[in-house]
Amino acid sequence: MQMSDPGKGPSWKAPTTDGARDRPLDGAEDDDFRSALLAGLAATPKRVSCKFFYDAEGSALFDRICTLPEYYPTRVELDLLERHAGELAVLIGPDVELVEFGAGSGRKVRRLLDALRRPRAYVPVDISGEHLHQAASRLRADYPRLGIRPVVADYTRAFDLPPSVSGAQRRVGFFPGSTIGNFAPEEAAGFLGMAAALLDGGGLLIGVDLIKDPALLHAAYNDSQGVTAAFNKNLLARANRELGADFADDGFAHYAFYQPLARRVEMHLVSLVAQRVRVAGREFRFATGETLHTENSYKYTVEEFRSLAAQAGFVPRRYWTDAARLFSLHWLEVA
Ligand code: AVJ
Numbered sequence: 001m002q003m004s005d006p007g008k009g010p011s012w013k014a015p016t017t018d019g020a021r022d023r024p025l026d027g028a029e030d031d032d033f034r035s036a037l038l039a040g041l042a043a044t045p046k047r048v049s050c051k052f053f054y055d056a057e058g059s060a061l062f063d064r065i066c067t068l069p070e071y072y073p074t075r076v077e078l079d080l081l082e083r084h085a086g087e088l089a090v091l092i093g094p095d096v097e098l099v100e101f102g103a104g105s106g107r108k109v110r111r112l113l114d115a116l117r118r119p120r121a122y123v124p125v126d127i128s129g130e131h132l133h134q135a136a137s138r139l140r141a142d143y144p145r146l147g148i149r150p151v152v153a154d155y156t157r158a159f160d161l162p163p164s165v166s167g168a169q170r171r172v173g174f175f176p177g178s179t180i181g182n183f184a185p186e187e188a189a190g191f192l193g194m195a196a197a198l199l200d201g202g203g204l205l206i207g208v209d210l211i212k213d214p215a216l217l218h219a220a221y222n223d224s225q226g227v228t229a230a231f232n233k234n235l236l237a238r239a240n241r242e243l244g245a246d247f248a249d250d251g252f253a254h255y256a257f258y259q260p261l262a263r264r265v266e267m268h269l270v271s272l273v274a275q276r277v278r279v280a281g282r283e284f285r286f287a288t289g290e291t292l293h294t295e296n297s298y299k300y301t302v303e304e305f306r307s308l309a310a311q312a313g314f315v316p317r318r319y320w321t322d323a324a325r326l327f328s329l330h331w332l333e334v335a
Contacts, residue, residue, distance in 0.1 A: 031154065034243055034280055041277075041284040041292070050182055050267075050295035051127070051156075053231060055238050059131070061231040063105060068227060070219040073178055076327040077207045080320050081108060084329070085115035091318060091331050092203065097121040097147075097168040099199070101155045101175040103128075103135035108176045112205070113143060121147035121165040127154045156183075156191070161198055170202035178209035178327070181264070181297040185308060188298070192312030196334045203333040204314065210321070210328055211299045214258040221256035221265050221297075229254035232267050232294055245279040255291065258299075267295040302328055 033052050040048035054062065066074035081088070094117035100109055103126040113119050122143070124135045132150035140148055153159035164171060173195050180188050195204055221228055232254045236247035252269040259266055271286035278284075286292075300308070305328070306316040314332035321328045 033238070037239055037243065037279060038282060041279060041282075045291060045293060046284075046286075047293040048235065052238070053235060053294070054128070055234075055242075058231060058234045058238065061227060061234055064227045065223070065231060066105075068223045068225065070223045071228075072216070072220060072326045073207070073209055076322045077176055077178075077329060078108060078111060080322065080327070080329045081111040081115070084320050085111070087318070088112070088205070088331070089115045089117055092116060092172055092205070093169060094118050095120050095167060095169040096172045096202070097123060097164050097170070099123045099125060099161065099171055099173045101125055101173060101195070102177075102179055103131040103150070104176065106135055106138050109174060110139075110142075112174060113139075113146070119143075119146060120168040121149055123149045123151055123161065125151045125153050125155050125159070125161075127152070158194055171199045172202045173199045173204040173206070175204065176207040178207050178297070180206060181209055181299065182295065183298070184296065185298060189308055189312045192309055192314065196313035199334050201334060203317075203331060206309075206330050206332065208305045208328045208330060209297070209299050210325055211263060211301055212326060214260060216326070217258040217265055217299070218256075221258075221267065222254075226254075228256065228267075232256070232269060235292075235294055236269065239279055243280045245277065247277055248275070251275055251286075252292075262296075263299050265295075265297040265299070266293065267297075268293050300328075305330065 036052060037048055040046060065071050096116065097120055098109070098113070100122070103124040109122065113122070122139060124132055126132045129152050132152060136148045136150050139146065147165045149162060149165070151159070151161060180191065183191055233249060233252065236252060237249065239245035240247055251272055253272055255270045256265060256267045268291035271288060271290045274288050275286050276283050277286065302319055302321065306319070309316050309330065309332050313335050315335050317331045317333055319328055319330045
């Protein structure tokens, strides 16, 4: 596995397109869907960042993925948060400002907030103002004494946090769901280095999906109800809705597989025929079998992840896994 080069140090820099040939354009220059998709379709092999999955339709499909019997990460992580709530509260300590990278559905952060003693503030960081607004208003009703301070930012890049609220003892990051798996290991090290700087004096609670029997990974990304396929194909439907593209829904197949050498699940949309597609007034050709690479989801062993975190400026403290060792939750303190 290509761990980040320790000689490069953990300091965060925005990922460049260097070495991007074999991965989606995560963190590359293009922030908006139009320019990112146009650039990704012109590249060889074709690719687009998985961050564009999450329009309203895609977010709803992702919420359904989280309830699927084959998709263990959500279920196992929620269970770990509940099972170890008491220990988490002790390790994390009272009066914290909780910074969540990405505004989720709120289920996980509620479980954590309910475990903590007198959490002072909740700072969700998300690229979408709409997600932030929803996350904030849902929580405000149930946690009236919690300061809620949404920050609109792309956390795959360097960004600043507002000053801590008064009374907060330390800043604690929360990055659940193994979303870190969307970064290549060297990018993950960069993200962790940036997080360590933001969370100086505090720590990070992070969920990390584990290497396991590929058959279980395969099932998790090829569910029997076809929800993951619909989630993947929604990217094309989104291009049709927003960019006047003319992707044919039956022209592409969802294809997801675990690549044990790269230690990642790859998702692709495979062209079933030779075809031309128009996107925002430009034409692109797909050969039969050509793919648009839409996502990587890297998996780790517990020890690999702890050493990655250590290289990035954290002291790995406790971690928890389920009995079947499907998923892990790590408490990291800033060195
Ligand atoms: C949100 C990135 C953690 O990689 O498992 C679920 C996204 N993709 N099914 C994952 C996803 C297909 C998910 N993450």
